[in-house]
Each structure stands twice: as C-alpha cells, then as structure tokens.
Amino acid sequence: MTAVARFRSVVLDCPDPHALAAFYAAVVGGTPVAEDDEWVVLQVPDGPRIAFQRAEGHTPPEWPRADRNGQQFHLDLDAGSTWAEIDAAEGKILALGARPLRQEDKEDFRVYADPAGHPFCLCRIEHP
Structure with missing residues (x-):
C-alpha cells in the first residue's frame, strides 16, 4: 500500500x-x-x-476516564528492561514534575502525568 x-x-x-x-x-x-x-x-x-x-484554557486529560475528556492518547517510553532501571527513571521523572497515575509492578509499565497532565508510560522492555 x-x-x-x-x-x-x-x-x-x-x-x-x-x-x-x-x-x-x-x-x-x-x-x-x-x-x-x-x-x-x-x-x-x-x-x-x-x-x-x-x-489557553487547556484542560488536561482525565486518566483513566473515557466518558469525559479521557486519555485521548499517551506516549510509551522505553525505560529499560529491569525494574531497577524503571525505579531509577521514575525517580528522575518525578523530580522533573511528573506525577504517578498508576503503579502496578505486575504490569510491564507504569503510568504518569506530565506537568501539563498528559499521560505517559515508562515501559519495561525486554531487549534482545
């Protein structure tokens, strides 16, 4: 195509x-x-x-709501292949102004909001 x-x-x-x-x-x-x-x-x-x-008047998305001004989209960011790498990346993004939205280590990702409220994920990616 x-x-x-x-x-x-x-x-x-x-x-x-x-x-x-x-x-x-x-x-x-x-x-x-x-x-x-x-x-x-x-x-x-x-x-x-x-x-x-x-x-002007930006209204951040509300995650995980889908009924009103929901997620709309999100960015997936490769933060490494181990939980130690994810933990280190998490400390850095929180210091930069991100805030946690969902932290479940049983998943291969953690969800945050950037300073303007957009959701993004730190993903644990197995690298070959």
Whole structure:
C-alpha cells in the first residue's frame, strides 16, 4: 500500500510550551527549538518530533476516564528492561514534575502525568 503522507510530529496542547518541551527534553533527550511563544519543537534523538502548542484554557486529560475528556492518547517510553532501571527513571521523572497515575509492578509499565497532565508510560522492555 502506498502511503498518503509521512509522519511528521505528535503535537501536545499545553498552557506553557517552553516548560513542557523542557520536561520532555530532560526525559527523552534533544533540544527544544522555539519557533515563537506559541510553538516549540523537540526532535527526539533517533525518534519522532514532539511539538508543544500553547492552548489557553487547556484542560488536561482525565486518566483513566473515557466518558469525559479521557486519555485521548499517551506516549510509551522505553525505560529499560529491569525494574531497577524503571525505579531509577521514575525517580528522575518525578523530580522533573511528573506525577504517578498508576503503579502496578505486575504490569510491564507504569503510568504518569506530565506537568501539563498528559499521560505517559515508562515501559519495561525486554531487549534482545
């Protein structure tokens, strides 16, 4: 099948694009580039672009609600293959301003909200 378009960016609405771009740069790497006060782009090393767009009156998603302003989407981040790596990553993201939404070690992921309230997961991935 021939593609209609090429993937460009994931764009997150937020009240402060500079602050949220800095949060994700600290989590996944890269350097945020501000086009203006309304739009900041982060090119993830060896990964996609994440863009951050100012949205006045932004209402964060409510996770895990599906009936009103639910999750909408989330990012899965590979945080290593051991629980020790996940624990270390968790300490760092919490220090950066993330907050836990769901912590169940029986799962291979833990769910957090970024500073603007978007859900994301630290995933335990078995690497070959």
